[in-house]
Amino acid sequence: MWYIEKHNENYQVGWRVSDILYQKKTPYQNLAIVEFAEFGRSLILDDAVQTTEKDEYVYHEMLVHPAAFTHKSPRRALIIGGGDGGTLREVLKHKTIEKVDLVEIDEEVIKASKQFLPSLSESFNDPRVEVIIDDGIRYVKKVKNYYDLIFVDASDPVGPAVVLYSEEFYRSLFDALTADGIAAVQSESPNFYPDIFVKIVTTLRDIFPKVNVALAPVPSYISGFFAFTVASKVYNPKETTPNITFPTKYYNEEIHNACFALPNFILDMLKIR
């Protein structure tokens, strides 16, 4: 049996499925946990792969560490989405972190991850974590000057995640951050979804003084680069040398510097050359 994911009308990928472990229609989306022969266990929401055991580390490390090391001593972090726990796991590796709030709209995602994806969801057991089942947009609007780091670990801009790509939302992120806070926003594929990618980056550029795009290919998501935008009030990630004190599988000091180098076709999309 093959799982086929259409990335657009003209391009699709297919993975052989060894097992379907769980399926549920939640109030927000269709959720499935399947076992792929190539990528291991995978969380699928509304027919889009969210994470796979084999390569989830690329996405989660690259969403978290370029931003977190740029801050140097973050104490409080917020994760919007991220119900699988992978982003949470990476944030908790930073020893200065005292508190992480994770706001997930669909608690069924957390439940399924706790049952089927322990290598990601073990992070929920850390005493520094508070889980809030709520709409991330509504939640973050109420917070002012509180978080050192905010991670937007949203689904693709369909279903419940579509409003996570608006200017109003990004302004509320800015206000919820401390004076030297940093937001990291998953920013889709510049190759396959250039309009969404450009909109996220240019909107963040209107609000934050220092905006840089980090790139890394995530094999199970989509071919080509995947983008992560680091939107910072004070610190510049390109002038940061990370002091990495824990094991990683993708991110390292050289990658920190290299990930912000953009090829010409992306500089052209963003009109910055």
Add this chain to the structure above:
Amino acid sequence: MWYIEKHNENYQVGWRVSDILYQKKTPYQNLAIVEFAEFGRSLILDDAVQTTEKDEYVYHEMLVHPAAFTHKSPRRALIIGGGDGGTLREVLKHKTIEKVDLVEIDEEVIKASKQFLPSLSESFNDPRVEVIIDDGIRYVKKVKNYYDLIFVDASDPVGPAVVLYSEEFYRSLFDALTADGIAAVQSESPNFYPDIFVKIVTTLRDIFPKVNVALAPVPSYISGFFAFTVASKVYNPKETTPNITFPTKYYNEEIHNACFALPNFILDMLKIR
């Protein structure tokens, strides 16, 4: 109609085909030129996409420029394979180049590219180019101390290209290069073909004093990174600042430095951390 390419037993990609322009069984392989709705015209050999109009620049720029700029003033270059003309086009952009020999085993590839892929094959009209229809292995064995640059623009290690991955062949590349020469070798996908990737890099490391891997994702090839190994006798690409005097779509000065940064999972494969 969909063209389906199996990258292994458990993973495949599919592209909608708008048109089949040409099909021929050559003495060496099955050759086709098709039009993909997403990637434009594409050369397919033995059921593997070799190049597409939309993203061929990533592969061809990244095979050529990191090596060519590291040399600084290359005069003579050899291309093994590369019958579509894309690598040739990029080599000829370097103004110090006086002569490029292109050794392609299957002249039908060049003929088809000249007819259907003019944006790549226009490079064959340059007076500095000599095309040699021959087995690249046999050809390069006869040459000593002649080329400043050699590019191995081979197909995947199936069909006629399988011997292009042997230690004997890499030794003959070394001998065919001048005293400060550089070889650049397409080195497959570290994610999907780690054994081939590691074999290429480690074999080159046994022969050349300075071996560095450049990475770039090529969307139409395979998901994740694609690798290019730069095997150099004298110059170190990581200590090179390129002076780029012509337009490029992917490669730039920041990318030159960034492309040699390897994520931890690749450092581990290569046992260099």
